[in-house]
Amino acid sequence: MKGMVITVGLGEDVHYGIAQSIEAANPDTMTFVASSKSRETLGMVAQELERTGHTRLAELCVNEGAVVEVEDFENVDSCYAASVIAFKKLLERGLQPKHIVADFTSGTKAMSAGLVMAAALFGCETLSYVGGLKRNGAGRVITGSGQVHIGKPSIMLQDLTLRHAVEAFNHYQFRACRALIAGLKERVSTQLLEKAESLAVAADFYEAWDRFDHKAAAELRSELKQFDNDWGADTKSNRCFVVRIAGLLETSQQGGKDAAEVFVELAKSAGGLLMADLLANALRRGKEGRYDDAVARLYRVIELAAQVVLARDYNLHTSRISESFLSERGLQSKYASSSQQGYVKIGLRDAYELLADLGHELGTTFQRNDRLQKYLNSRNESILAHGLRAVGTEVYERLLDSAKQLCEQAVGTEYLNRELKNCEFPQLNWIETT
Secondary structure, eight states, X not given: OOEEEEEEOOSTTHHHHHHHHHHHHOOSEEEEEEOTTTHHHHHHHHHHHHHTTOHHHHHHHTOGGGEEEOSOTTOHHHHHHHHHHHHHHHHHTTOOGGGEEEEOSSSOHHHHHHHHHHHHHHTOOEEEEEEOSOBXXXXXXXXXXXXXXXXXXXXXXXHHHHHHHXXXXXXXXXXXXXXXXXXXTTXXXXXXXXXXXXXXXXXXXXXXXXXXXXXXXXXXGGGHHHHHHHHTOOOHHHHHHHHHHHHHHHHHTOSSOOHHHHHHHHHHHHHHHHHHHHHHHHHHHHHTTOHHHHHHHHHHHHHHHHHHHHHHHHOOBTTBEEHHHHHHTTOHHHHGGGEETTEEOOOHHHXXXXXXXXXXXXXXXXXXXXXXXXXXXXXXXXXXXXXXXXXXXXXXXXXXHHHHHHHHHHHOHHHHHHHHHHTOOOOOOOOOOO
């Protein structure tokens, strides 16, 4: 089934062009965007269609329910809003946008602009208008000399789609980015498709990294060189960062070590990188307003800072601290309640407590930060932790400050800031393809 959305204007002989366009399209159903005054033109369109033997089409023109009236025919916003309603009427009748023709033969310039914008919004693939070289003194095509021009707004549609894909990428909505690009494949040039596909590869890379799948991201690194060329990006530092972590993760698994030994080795070799990665991930979630997700990551990075220092400086893993280590330092009784088979397992607060007992400044810093204790409690009450509350901006921002401070103290400010820079995802600038 085919439909039409048509702008309707005023003036001498305007109805001839509209009738000619309707005859050429031969739709099954129509809607009209008209002003209160231009409604009368539809009657003349119907008469012209009757005269040429198109009774069925003439009847569609006098259907009162098919007319959407524009409040202000010189205002683009008003004309656009009316055009959107006209399209929705056809969609409600079961039509697909690709089977709708948008005709802007008559009407004000604002009405034409509004209809074309609405057509782009709905993915309408066919535009039409009646034009000709022979025109009267008012600039209108002389009756009988008009020609129906059919166009497919492919460039406009592909530009809009690719722009939306770029916006999705910049907002870390990588799946949406890929879905938009997938819809482009049937209607773009080879050159533009190659550019779009390199963006899709980048979306795959950054989505994998964003969910901490460093191995999958590393496997795509070589393909990002084309993305850099196509989009003027510089992903070298991102690629190197991911490859470093992926390599260290793989190396730590070798040699038949148990889980605790693997963790300690990895904390020593990649702890600083993983802290930067978690912090950067939390920052992205914060930018999205997903504070519960951000705080979950900040809690983990605060815990990780203590684990990295215990591994690096004392060769300890928080899930397997030997009683003999504690006994030698007179600390066995303090942590004995969590002892099992000669080992003690401790959580975040006890990890910092142990660091303080061992005389490490990081543990002391944690203990002195009363506000941090408060906001950690707020995190524990989060719906993504142990409670039912949503986390707000304040908790996120306070935990972010404290987490960054602890990480800086654990691995050094200069090192952390450098790696955080390496974790920044690119932001693309949209450039029209036309």
